[in-house]
Amino acid sequence: MYFDQVDQYAHLVNLKKAKRNTAMGDVAMAGFQHSSLERYLKMFVQDLGKQVAISEQIRLPESEREGRAGAPMYDRKVTRVITAGTLIDENFMDPYENNFLLAVHIEGVSPTQSLIEANGEAHQSFKRSAKVGLSWVDLSSGDFFTQASDWASLASLVARVGPREIVLDRSLEDVGQMQLSKLLGEGAFSIHFHQTTSDGSTVSAWTSMLEQPVAQAEEDAFMPVEIAAGTLVLDYVRDKLIGQQIQLQPPVRRSDDESMSIDRQSLRGLEIRSTLRDGTFQGSLLHAVRQTVTKSGARMLSQRLVSPSMSISVINNRLDLVQEMLHHEALREDTIALLRRTADTLRLLQRFSIGKGDADDLLSLGRTIDVMGHLSKVLHDHIVVRQGCEDASIELGFMWDVLRRLDLLGPSKVATSIREAIDEDGLDRQHVAELEEQVRAEEMAEEVVTADEAGQKGPKLGRRASKTKVPSNDTAPDEIWTMRRHASATLERSHRELETLLGLKGQLAKRLRKELGAESLTLKWSAQLGHFCHVKGKDAQGNLSVLPGARSIGSTKSTRTFYLADWTHLGVRIDDSKLRIRAEEERVFGRLRNQVIENLMKLRRNAAVLDELDVACSSATVAKQRRLVRPILTEATSHQIIGGRHPTVDASLEGSGRIFTANDCAVGEQEKIYLITGPNMAGKSTYLRQNALITILAQTGCFVPADYAEMGLVDKVFSRVGSADNLFQDQSTFMVEMLETAEILKQATPRSFVIMDEVGRGTTPEDGVAVGYACLHHLHHVNKSRTLFATHFHALADMTQDFDALGCYCTDVAEEGDGKWAYVHRLRRGVNRKSHALKVARLAGLPEMAVEVAGEVLADLQRKDN
Known part of the structure; x- marks a missing residue:
C-alpha cells in the first residue's frame, strides 16, 4: 500500500508503516510477504469488506516489444479484483457455508426516487407494482440461481440466501445506508454498486459463462427482472475476474411457491443457522441436526433448512432415503465411510472451470470418482438384496433414481487417466521442496524487514547468494517430476533421452577426473555462473592446461571453478531435455484438465448425488441418536x-x-x-x-x-x-x-x-x-x-x-x-x-428485601382488583 491508503488501513490490519525517500519526496508505504497474502486478504475482504486488486508481473509478447530498443520484457497488470462475494478458492472461506454474491434489481426505481417512506413502507410511486429480481452465484461451487419476487419479501429472501456481498444497480448509489438497511435487512454482507456494460435483455447473453446453454423453453420462462438481476451479477463477476474464464452451472429458477417462506425475523428468532444471543453456530438448529461428513453436504443441509420444500413428493423422496439409511445400518455405515474419502467436489471442479486446478486437485478428483464407483456398487448391491427379500414390500424407486443419476461412464475414464498419469511420490517430493523454499524465503524476508526497521541496509542478494548453497539440478534425484514417464509416448522418449545425457555426463566427469587427476571434480550449474566444473582440496592446485579449452573463473585456497566447453555443450543439451519434459508434463496436465472440463456437467451432477446421500445419512444418524420419527x-x-x-x-x-x-x-x-x-x-x-x-x-x-x-x-x-x-x-x-x-x-x-x-x-x-x-x-x-x-x-x-x-x-x-x-x-x-414472577425473581438472585417489597405491592394490587 502507498500514500493515503497506508494511513487509512495499515493500523487496521497491524501493518507497520514505513517511508522511502524518492525524487518526488517521502512516500508512505506498508506491505507484507507474499506468503501472508491469504491472511491479509481475509482481513481486507472479509473483515473490512474492501475490494483488493491483485497485480501480477506479466511477460510482454514479442509483438509489443518488437522495434522498441530497451523495451521492458515484463509489465504489471491487474489480473483480478477480489471481493467478499467473488472468492473462489481462498483458504479462509467457510467450507461449510456457501459464499454467495447476490444481485438485486428493483423494477421501476430511478435514481431520484426515495425508496422507502419514513414508516418503512415502499415509496408510494411504485410500492404496489414494483417487482424485484434476485440472482445469486457461488463462484467457489458454480451454483447459480434466480428468483422474481415482490418488495415485501425482499429482506426475507436476502436473509434466506445469506450473501457475503450484494450488488445493486449504480442508480441506487446515492440512496443512503439507512434506506438500504430497511430495504435489504441487516446482515454480514458488504454492498457495492455496478453499472452493467453488457446486453441485459436475454438469457442467451449468459451462455459464455455457463457450462451449457439454457434451453429455449426454459429461457422463455425467465421474467425481465430475473434477467436484469442475472445480467447484473454476471457482469459484476466478469468485471472482477478480468478476462478469466468461468463456467457456472445453468441457472436454477426459484419461485415463491416451491419452498416454505421463512422471514428474516423467524430465521433469527428460531435460531436456525445461528443463536439469537451471540450469533454462534453451536446451539442452533443446524448444529443440532448436522452430522454430515462432507463440506458440500453440510452446505446442502444448510440451504435446505432455510428453504424447506412445498412439494410432498420431493419431501417424501428425501424421507424415503433417510428411512432406508436409518433401517439399514450397514448401508449407512458403508456410505458414510466412502463419503469421508471424497473431496469438496463442487469447489474442486470450479477451480478447473477457471483454469486454476493443479495436480493435487486432479488426484483428489480421481479418488472421489473412484468413491463414486464404489458407492454405485454398494447401492446396487443393496437394492438387489432388498428386492430379493420376501418382506420387501417397500417400493425402491427412489433408490434406483439415486443410482441412475450417478453417471460414471465418462468420469471413470477421467479417473483412470489421472491415475495412470500423475506420479504421487513425485508430487509429495515437490511439496517438501516447495515448503523448504518457502521457509528460506520467509527467513530472508524477515532479515530484510529487521534491517530496515533498524535503519540498516538489508543483506545484499548477490552476497547472500554466494554464501548460500545453490541446489544442483543436474542429477536425476534433484529433479522432481509430477507425471509418470509413461503418461505419454513423448514423455517416455524424453526421459530416455535425459537418461542417456545424464549417462554422458557421468562419463565426462569420470574422464575429466582421470585427465586432471582430481577425484573431487564435479560438474555443476548455478543461476549466476551457468555450467561450470568445480574442484576442491588439494585438487584445486592442479594444472588446468591438461584440459584443452578450460578457463578458470574463480579460485580460493581450497576450491577452484572453471569453464569447459564439453560440459557447457552437454549441460545445455541436458537443460533442453528437461525443458522438453516440463513442457510435455504441462501438455499432459492440460489434456487431463480438458478431460475434466468435458465431463464437468456429469461430475457436478454426481457431486450433488453424493451430497444428497450425505444429508440422508446425517439425518438418519441424528434420528437414531435422538429417537426421531418420520413425519x-x-x-x-x-x-x-x-x-x-x-x-x-x-x-x-x-x-x-x-x-x-x-x-x-x-x-x-x-x-x-x-x-x-x-x-x-x-x-x-x-x-x-x-x-x-x-x-x-x-x-x-x-x-x-x-x-x-x-x-x-x-x-x-x-x-x-x-x-x-x-x-x-x-x-x-x-x-x-x-x-x-x-x-x-x-x-x-x-x-x-x-x-x-x-x-x-x-x-x-x-x-x-x-x-x-x-x-x-x-x-x-x-x-x-x-x-x-x-x-x-x-x-x-x-x-x-x-x-x-x-x-x-x-x-x-x-x-x-x-x-x-x-x-x-x-x-x-x-x-x-x-x-409467579416473584419466584423467578428470587431464582434470579434479586435481594430478598426487594422480593419481599414486591410481594407486598403485589398483594396490595390484588386486594384493590378484588
Missing part, C-alpha cells in the same frame, strides 16, 4: 404432533442427563389458535419454537423429535419472539415488535404457521391488551392461520371466549405445603392467571 405430510391445514420436543433443548438436556417434557400440538383442525398462558420460565416460548422447528424439519425432509407427527404443508412460518431495539434506525423495542407483527398480519395465509410471544409488552398494560386482542382478532377472522399465541395478559382469554376456533392452554407451577415448588411444563387445557 407425515398432507394437504390439510392442521397439525397433529404427539410427544413433540424442541430439537436443540432436548439434545442439550439429554447431554446433561435430564429429560425434556414432551408436549402435544393439534392446532388447526378444530382450533386454529392456541392461546397459551402460564408462569414465567415454564416453557411457553420453548413450546412455541419447538412446533415451528418441527414443521421446518419435516418439510426439509428430516425426521422430527416427536412420538408421532402429521401435518399439512405450511407455506410460511412467522415468528414474533425476542425483539430488541434498533437504535441505528431510531426504532424502540416496541416499534420493532410492531413492525414484525404488521408483517405477519399482512402476509400470513390460511396455510401459514404463526408463533407470537408476548405481543403488546413494552407499553402500558391497557395498550398491550388492546394490541394483543387486535392481533388475535385479525389472525382468527382474517388470516385464519395455525397460530400459537403466548401471553401474560390473562384478560385476553376472557375477551376471546366467542372465538370459535381458539382454544386456551397453559403451563403451571406445582406448589407443596412446605413452600417448595416446581414448574409443570406439560401443556394442559385452561387458563393460568398466575405468572
Whole structure:
C-alpha cells in the first residue's frame, strides 16, 4: 500500500508503516510477504469488506516489444479484483457455508426516487407494482440461481440466501445506508454498486459463462427482472475476474411457491443457522441436526433448512432415503465411510472451470470418482438384496433414481487417466521442496524487514547468494517430476533421452577426473555462473592446461571453478531435455484438465448425488441418536404432533442427563389458535419454537423429535419472539415488535404457521391488551392461520371466549405445603392467571428485601382488583 491508503488501513490490519525517500519526496508505504497474502486478504475482504486488486508481473509478447530498443520484457497488470462475494478458492472461506454474491434489481426505481417512506413502507410511486429480481452465484461451487419476487419479501429472501456481498444497480448509489438497511435487512454482507456494460435483455447473453446453454423453453420462462438481476451479477463477476474464464452451472429458477417462506425475523428468532444471543453456530438448529461428513453436504443441509420444500413428493423422496439409511445400518455405515474419502467436489471442479486446478486437485478428483464407483456398487448391491427379500414390500424407486443419476461412464475414464498419469511420490517430493523454499524465503524476508526497521541496509542478494548453497539440478534425484514417464509416448522418449545425457555426463566427469587427476571434480550449474566444473582440496592446485579449452573463473585456497566447453555443450543439451519434459508434463496436465472440463456437467451432477446421500445419512444418524420419527405430510391445514420436543433443548438436556417434557400440538383442525398462558420460565416460548422447528424439519425432509407427527404443508412460518431495539434506525423495542407483527398480519395465509410471544409488552398494560386482542382478532377472522399465541395478559382469554376456533392452554407451577415448588411444563387445557414472577425473581438472585417489597405491592394490587 502507498500514500493515503497506508494511513487509512495499515493500523487496521497491524501493518507497520514505513517511508522511502524518492525524487518526488517521502512516500508512505506498508506491505507484507507474499506468503501472508491469504491472511491479509481475509482481513481486507472479509473483515473490512474492501475490494483488493491483485497485480501480477506479466511477460510482454514479442509483438509489443518488437522495434522498441530497451523495451521492458515484463509489465504489471491487474489480473483480478477480489471481493467478499467473488472468492473462489481462498483458504479462509467457510467450507461449510456457501459464499454467495447476490444481485438485486428493483423494477421501476430511478435514481431520484426515495425508496422507502419514513414508516418503512415502499415509496408510494411504485410500492404496489414494483417487482424485484434476485440472482445469486457461488463462484467457489458454480451454483447459480434466480428468483422474481415482490418488495415485501425482499429482506426475507436476502436473509434466506445469506450473501457475503450484494450488488445493486449504480442508480441506487446515492440512496443512503439507512434506506438500504430497511430495504435489504441487516446482515454480514458488504454492498457495492455496478453499472452493467453488457446486453441485459436475454438469457442467451449468459451462455459464455455457463457450462451449457439454457434451453429455449426454459429461457422463455425467465421474467425481465430475473434477467436484469442475472445480467447484473454476471457482469459484476466478469468485471472482477478480468478476462478469466468461468463456467457456472445453468441457472436454477426459484419461485415463491416451491419452498416454505421463512422471514428474516423467524430465521433469527428460531435460531436456525445461528443463536439469537451471540450469533454462534453451536446451539442452533443446524448444529443440532448436522452430522454430515462432507463440506458440500453440510452446505446442502444448510440451504435446505432455510428453504424447506412445498412439494410432498420431493419431501417424501428425501424421507424415503433417510428411512432406508436409518433401517439399514450397514448401508449407512458403508456410505458414510466412502463419503469421508471424497473431496469438496463442487469447489474442486470450479477451480478447473477457471483454469486454476493443479495436480493435487486432479488426484483428489480421481479418488472421489473412484468413491463414486464404489458407492454405485454398494447401492446396487443393496437394492438387489432388498428386492430379493420376501418382506420387501417397500417400493425402491427412489433408490434406483439415486443410482441412475450417478453417471460414471465418462468420469471413470477421467479417473483412470489421472491415475495412470500423475506420479504421487513425485508430487509429495515437490511439496517438501516447495515448503523448504518457502521457509528460506520467509527467513530472508524477515532479515530484510529487521534491517530496515533498524535503519540498516538489508543483506545484499548477490552476497547472500554466494554464501548460500545453490541446489544442483543436474542429477536425476534433484529433479522432481509430477507425471509418470509413461503418461505419454513423448514423455517416455524424453526421459530416455535425459537418461542417456545424464549417462554422458557421468562419463565426462569420470574422464575429466582421470585427465586432471582430481577425484573431487564435479560438474555443476548455478543461476549466476551457468555450467561450470568445480574442484576442491588439494585438487584445486592442479594444472588446468591438461584440459584443452578450460578457463578458470574463480579460485580460493581450497576450491577452484572453471569453464569447459564439453560440459557447457552437454549441460545445455541436458537443460533442453528437461525443458522438453516440463513442457510435455504441462501438455499432459492440460489434456487431463480438458478431460475434466468435458465431463464437468456429469461430475457436478454426481457431486450433488453424493451430497444428497450425505444429508440422508446425517439425518438418519441424528434420528437414531435422538429417537426421531418420520413425519407425515398432507394437504390439510392442521397439525397433529404427539410427544413433540424442541430439537436443540432436548439434545442439550439429554447431554446433561435430564429429560425434556414432551408436549402435544393439534392446532388447526378444530382450533386454529392456541392461546397459551402460564408462569414465567415454564416453557411457553420453548413450546412455541419447538412446533415451528418441527414443521421446518419435516418439510426439509428430516425426521422430527416427536412420538408421532402429521401435518399439512405450511407455506410460511412467522415468528414474533425476542425483539430488541434498533437504535441505528431510531426504532424502540416496541416499534420493532410492531413492525414484525404488521408483517405477519399482512402476509400470513390460511396455510401459514404463526408463533407470537408476548405481543403488546413494552407499553402500558391497557395498550398491550388492546394490541394483543387486535392481533388475535385479525389472525382468527382474517388470516385464519395455525397460530400459537403466548401471553401474560390473562384478560385476553376472557375477551376471546366467542372465538370459535381458539382454544386456551397453559403451563403451571406445582406448589407443596412446605413452600417448595416446581414448574409443570406439560401443556394442559385452561387458563393460568398466575405468572409467579416473584419466584423467578428470587431464582434470579434479586435481594430478598426487594422480593419481599414486591410481594407486598403485589398483594396490595390484588386486594384493590378484588
